[in-house]
Amino acid sequence: MKDSRENTDIWEASREWSHVMADVAERSHKMITDYLEKHPGMQPTATTSIDPLNIGNAFLEMGRAMMENPQALAKAQQEFWHSQMTLWQNTTRKMLGENVDPMIAPDQGDKRFKDDEWSESTLFDYIKQSYLLTSRWLQETVNEVEGLDDHTARKVDFYTRQFADALAPTNFLMTNPAALRETLDSKGDNLVQGLENLLGDLERGQGRLKISMTDPEAFEIGGNIATTPGKVVYQNDLMQLIQYTPSTETTYTTPLLIIPPWINKFYILDLKEKNSFIRYAVSQGHTVFVISWINPDETLADKSFEDYMFEGPLAALDAIEQATGEKEANVIGYCLGGTLLASTLAYMTAKNDKRVKSATYFTTMIDFTEAGELSVFIDEEQMKHLDQMMAEKGYLDGSEMATTFNMLRANDLIWSFVINNYLMGKQPFPFDLLYWNSDSTRMPAAMHSFYLRKMYVENRLMEPGGIILDNVPIDLTTIKTPTFVLSTKEDHIAPWKSTYSAVKTYAGPVKFVLAGSGHIAGVINPPSDKMKYGYWTSTKKTADPQAWLDGATQNDGSWWPEWQKWIARKAGKKIPARQPGDGKLKAIEDAPGSYVRVRV
CATH class of the missing domain: 3.40.50.1820 (Alpha/Beta hydrolase fold, catalytic domain)
Incomplete structure (x- = not known):
């Protein structure tokens, strides 16, 4: 009888989710159509080079260096799969009611996983730990590659971290518990508003995404900031x-x-x-x-x-x-x-x-x-x-400089706003320091x-x-x-x-x-x-x-x-x-x- 009720609840939740997403798709399609009609000639800003930051060559050098020591690469892969299998076993034990200590936890200053669901839900706890293990493995693997000059090694390390940060489960709707709750509670209004925010940022950037970090209307130079007489x-x-x-x-x-x-x-x-x-x-x-x-x-x-x-x-x-x-x-x-x-x-x-x-x-x-x-x-x-x-x-x-500095703290200055503005559909909080940062x-x-x-x-x-x-x-x-x-x-x-x-x-x-x-x-x-x-x-x-x-x-x-x-x-x-x-x-x-x- 209990299983029957649970199946019914799952069916109802799935049907509600389907209706919500269908409505979101319909409204989003109209919004995008209107945007394209309004800006028929807008294209993303081109660069003068396919790879202006020369990232490709850096990773090519890393690949060559890794191939020169296949034993180290094989060992790293073996350790990675072992950690993932252990995590899967721990998750199974947790699902059966055992108390299991986490294999890995976010750094103390990592704000991405502060939602209670990341610890209380077995599924989201697994997603979190799997991501953290993968991210750590990626970073450690590239850090241990021998034979790279210091600049190439530093570049590979930096962009590997950028890659890992971009793939965090918090950045995606289906793996972000707070965004999922907001979608159900608002019947998808957050996603529609998020799309509107996204299109607005594209319009401000003239085809290049310029993420809003604060409410620009909340501050006035000489009005409520830069006011010393x-x-x-x-x-x-x-x-x-x-x-x-x-x-x-x-x-x-x-x-x-x-x-x-x-x-x-x-x-x-x-x-x-x-x-x-x-x-x-x-x-x-x-x-x-x-x-x-x-x-x-x-x-x-x-x-x-x-x-x-x-x-x-x-x-x-x-x-x-x-x-x-x-x-x-x-x-x-x-x-x-x-x-x-x-x-x-x-x-x-x-x-x-x-x-x-x-x-x-x-x-x-x-x-x-x-x-x-x-x-x-x-x-x-x-x-x-x-x-x-x-x-x-x-x-x-100035936008080139801003992007560079924001990448130094990508989770705080890029991805947190992607989540807030586009997944949650909220407006950025008025913050004087971020207004200055965007100026x-x-x-x-x-x-x-x-x-x-x-x-x-x-x-x-x-x-x-x-x-x-x-x-x-x-x-x-x-x-x-x-x-x-x-x-x-x-x-x-x-x-x-x-x-x-x-x-x-x-x-x-x-x-x-x-x-x-x-x-x-x-x-x-x-x-x-x-x-x-x-x-x-x-x-x-x-x-x-x-x-x-x-x-x-x-x-x-x-x-x-x-x-x-x-x-x-x-x-x-x-x-x-x-x-x-x-x-x-x-x-x-x-x-x-x-x-x-x-x-x-």
Whole structure:
């Protein structure tokens, strides 16, 4: 009698599912037909190469290397099948009511399998463990292949992980329990809405999928993000210089200049009041100036790295002297802005220009020997492809950069949105950091080619005289400026052990601080988030970064006050607060200015 009822329930569920999917198919067909009629000429964006990332050759090399050691490959396959058979046996025992410990579990930070069904359902638990075993086997197999050069091995490892992440059962309707429940509960409305979201993203990308990460209508630059009061007091072809309105009655004599990366927009340092580093620096009594880089188009194709030095920090220092009367400034460089700062300081040292009183670096690479996972995208073959693309347009499109950075954290920045937007049919959550992440910038062809080739491919910045700017050989070892280096422990873009080379390179005193988390979250860690991430400090200067960490002291809370204690000793005495426009430079427009509003 019980079996009869269960069979009836299964029959009813199957019939309901069939009706739901038939209705979804009908509505989806109409939606796609309407879309194609509306966009008859829209085609996916073509590339100039079938394999611009040169992935095929990397995997071909791996295949050849594997064939040279067939015993190792056979052993790996045998171990894989053994693990899968053991899993099947464990699953059978679990179905019979036994308590069986899992063979494998997701990593602690893996959010994909947080739904209870992945543990409580025997079927989904089997699917989860089978996937994790397969993914681990794939990664370990390619990691153990001998005979590959380091770059090819790193590329194979990276794209194997991309492949494994793409095939996760969470990314597919029939193997995602949350998506299945939502489909039945909404009678397929989630799939129809998901298709609408997908078509909308294709339309935004003009035929190329541009996944929505947040609600773009929820944020306004200068409205609810980038709101620290100030004025644009200077501008040229490449940047606007913003001077911020003081929030204290007195300020330090020495102004503070911030050089953000032009790969992204400066307002990562000024998202909201509670997490704005710029607002924090102003509240500590600094007269803060920030460079807001232009979002370049084809008219700026010939702008070089040298131009960015002259029209960026050097022009800003000239303007700050006009605005405040002060010749000296404390300067912060973030990421690529820090690489530019180091290059500029070496240039200024050669010119006996001592206007920079102290230098602070946020997650900055100067030694690209171990350049992290970004190096996967940069080799001679890919440089040829990039140079060809940039020659056609005059710049590297912002979407190319965005895709590259998103792939470094594919599960968080790609697949989680595929699930949310397309399977669950939901709108992305309004999130200021992801709005900024989606606000792409272009790279001028001449500058970007020079930067990638000289820094990443050839690693010339670390060689004394390895690069030349304005006929001046650049030598970082001549820099005697007091330095504060902030790196982050989980940084995939500027690995902290690589950034640590600054300690051994600069001739002046260097304070190294290691923050928790990654390239962005580790930097944007305000004191209000007291227990969010900690940081490590040490007074000992060791040659080996791991030895430094082993002897370092772990501190709770934000590193911002640690920096403030350091910079206060270099900021001079207190004077009545300066107002933007009071000096020789008059206000051009309100902060955050017009350059930052230009979208790709």
